[in-house]
Amino acid sequence: MNERTLIxxxxxxxxxxxxxxxxxxxxxxxxxxxxxxSYLIDDDITALVDTVxxxxxxxxxxxxxxIIGTRPIQYLIINHxxxxxxxxIRLIKQEYPDIVIVGNRQxxxxxxxxxxxxxxxxxxxxxxxxxxxxxxLRFYLTPMVHWPETMMTFDETDGVLFAGDAFxxxxxxxxxxxxxxxxxDRYWEExxxxxxxxxxxxxxxxxxxxxxxxxxxxxxxxSTHGPVWTEEIARVVGVYDRLxxxxxxxxxxxxxxxxxxxxxxxxxxxxxxxxxxxxxDIVMHNVSKSHPSYILKDIFNYRGLIIGSPTxxxxxxxxxxxxxxxxxxxxxxxxxxxxxxxxxxAGAAVKRMGEFAEKSKFELVGDPVEMKQAMTPLVQERAEQxxxxxxxxxxxxxxx
Ligand code: FEO
Numbered sequence: 195m196n197e198r199t200l201i202x203x204x205x206x207x208x209x210x211x212x213x214x215x216x217x218x219x220x221x222x223x224x225x226x227x228x229x230x231x232s233y234l235i236d237d238d239i240t241a242l243v244d245t246v247x248x249x250x251x252x253x254x255x256x257x258x259x260x261i262i263g264t265r266p267i268q269y270l271i272i273n274h275x276x277x278x279x280x281x282x283i284r285l286i287k288q289e290y291p292d293i294v295i296v297g298n299r300q301x302x303x304x305x306x307x308x309x310x311x312x313x314x315x316x317x318x319x320x321x322x323x324x325x326x327x328x329x330x331l332r333f334y335l336t337p338m339v340h341w342p343e344t345m346m347t348f349d350e351t352d353g354v355l356f357a358g359d360a361f362x363x364x365x366x367x368x369x370x371x372x373x374x375x376x377x378x379d380r381y382w383e384e385x386x387x388x389x390x391x392x393x394x395x396x397x398x399x400x401x402x403x404x405x406x407x408x409x410x411x412x413x414x415x416x417s418t419h420g421p422v423w424t425e426e427i428a429r430v431v432g433v434y435d436r437l438x439x440x441x442x443x444x445x446x447x448x449x450x451x452x453x454x455x456x457x458x459x460x461x462x463x464x465x466x467x468x469x470x471x472x473x474x475d476i477v478m479h480n481v482s483k484s485h486p487s488y489i490l491k492d493i494f495n496y497r498g499l500i501i502g503s504p505t506x507x508x509x510x511x512x513x514x515x516x517x518x519x520x521x522x523x524x525x526x527x528x529x530x531x532x533x534x535x536x537x538x539x540a541g542a543a544v545k546r547m548g549e550f551a552e553k554s555k556f557e558l559v560g561d562p563v564e565m566k567q568a569m570t571p572l573v574q575e576r577a578e579q580x581x582x583x584x585x586x587x588x589x590x591x592x593x594x
Contacts, residue, residue: 196261199234201372201422202352202414204328206234208242208257210250211366218278218364222391222487226380227366230278231418233356235349236261238327241269241296243347243356244418245282254282255289269316269324271296271331274344274358275304279418284309296324298335300343318345334406336360338399340392346407353413360403361430362419363388373421381420382433387491388419389437394494394524400438404431440527442497444588445475449489450502450534451482451511457504457536459569460577464500464534467578471585473498481513486520493526497591498584499556500532503543510543518550530587531556532580534563541566559587 199206209231218224230246232254240262246254258267267290272280283305287293295305296316305311316324318333325331330350337344339360347356363385370376393400415423415430423430446468452458458480465476477492493499503514510518531551535544544564551558560583563576 199257199261201233201416202354203349204236205349205352205354205416206236206261207371207422208232208234208254208261209367209371210246210253210257211368212247212250213366214249219392222364222387223485224364226364226384228364229367229371229419231371231416231420231422232279233416234258234261234267235326235329237329239269239325240265240267241271241324241326241331242267242286243271243416244273244279244358245270245286247278248281248285251282251285266290267293269294269296271347271356272301272305273347273356274341274418275301275308276341276359277308279358280305280308284311287311287313296333298333298343298345300337301345304343336399336403336406338396339403340396340399346403348407348410348412353411354416355407355410355412355414356416357418359393359418360400361415361423361434362417365420367421371422373423374425376421378421378426383491385420385430385433386437386494387487389434390490390494390524391487394437394490394526397438397440397525397527400434404435404438437494440494442495442529443475444473444498444591445477445496446473446498446500446584446588447477447479447489447492447496448500448502449479449481449484449514449517451504451514452480452502453504456565456568457502457534460534460536460563460565460573461502463569463574463577464532464581467581468585471582473585473588481511481517486517489517490520490524493521493529497528497530498532498588499529500534500580500584501547501550502534503547504535505537505541505543508540508542510546514543518547522550522553526554529554529556530559530584532559532562532584534565534577534580536565536567538567557587559583
């Protein structure tokens with residue numbers, strides 16, 4: 195039994211799968227579910243690293259007991275306090291009243307605030323150490339990846355990094371949890387969608403954490419979500435490095451709203467011309483159909499972004515405006531932006547999207563295109579000009 199949970203040394207996987215929840219954080223769809231990962235170190239001194247959503251406590255406790263039976267756990271290390279991981283702290287404390295909670299200065303206020311749990315604690319600072327016997331743990335503070343209290347725990351014996359949300363992804367662990375024993379194909383796009391939506395605002399803190407951890411001899415990454423990475427560490431770190439730099443590939447996301455198809459016709463015209471100009475990666479999203487989490491994922495993937503909106507009540511189409519807010523919230527950087535829109539009697543959407551262009555600091559490419567009521571040869575020509583300007587701007591990067 196224990197062989198099925200063992201990662202390295204005396205470290206076991208004791209996480210759970212959530213195939214019930216529809217929306218993570220109440221917002222982000224989970225078509226493949228999500229795992230809440232926790233790790234049990236069954237050493238001379240026993241330690242648990244993070245917990246799981248409280249709804250899964252019974253399953254969680256059963257997994258712990260299958261490994262250590264009725265023996266006590268000495269330490270509960272809390273790398274991150276978001277309730278998908280901290281949710282079982284109170285129940286663990288009830289089950290193991292003498293357990294010593296390990297966290298940093300910021301952690302304990304949250305534990306008391308969320309769960310009313312106090313008691314013996316080990317408050318760690320940057321670089322502090324905990325010797326469990328075989329495993330020797332060192333703590334690194336990594337604030338805002340993705341809350342202020344977040345830290346990471348590194349096992350210096352076997353090179354295992356307990357990374358909190360960092361390097362996480364959506365998707366349950368179906369059968370196996372080690373990347374070496376499962377087909378990981380489905381996790382990569384879900385990693386980008388997870389990053390873009392959950393961690394996306396915190397590019398700088400992620401970069402600082404990567405710099406801090408860069409010299410460590412990491413042989414396994416144990417995130418709080420998704421597979422345990424042992425064979426694809428470089429690829430996982432590469433994904434997080436690229437996304438946190440806001441680096442993106444050549445390609446264009448066209449996100450538009452359309453009530454009766456006229457704005458969509460403009461979007462199709464722009465897309466066709468982009469393709470004619472040699473842009474191969476074009477992703478079109480009707481904002482009324484695509485969930486924003488997928489649009490944001492693609493915006494993190496591609497450098498070009500063209501947004502279209504009809505004028506609605508003298509404003510931007512509400513679904514487009516909601517998307518623009520989400521982009522600004524994440525402080526996405528370095529995108530080339532094109533704008534287009536339509537109106538029936540008075541144009542407002544394109545003008546108002548100009549305010550988004552300023553706030554986002556994106557490089558405005560080409561002239562915004564505005565259509566009154568329906569397509570005309572002149573509007574078509576302007577839309578194609580916008581597409582040609584975007585294609586030229588993207589292709590100019592090829593030469594660098
Ligand atoms: Fe998976 Fe920030 O919690």
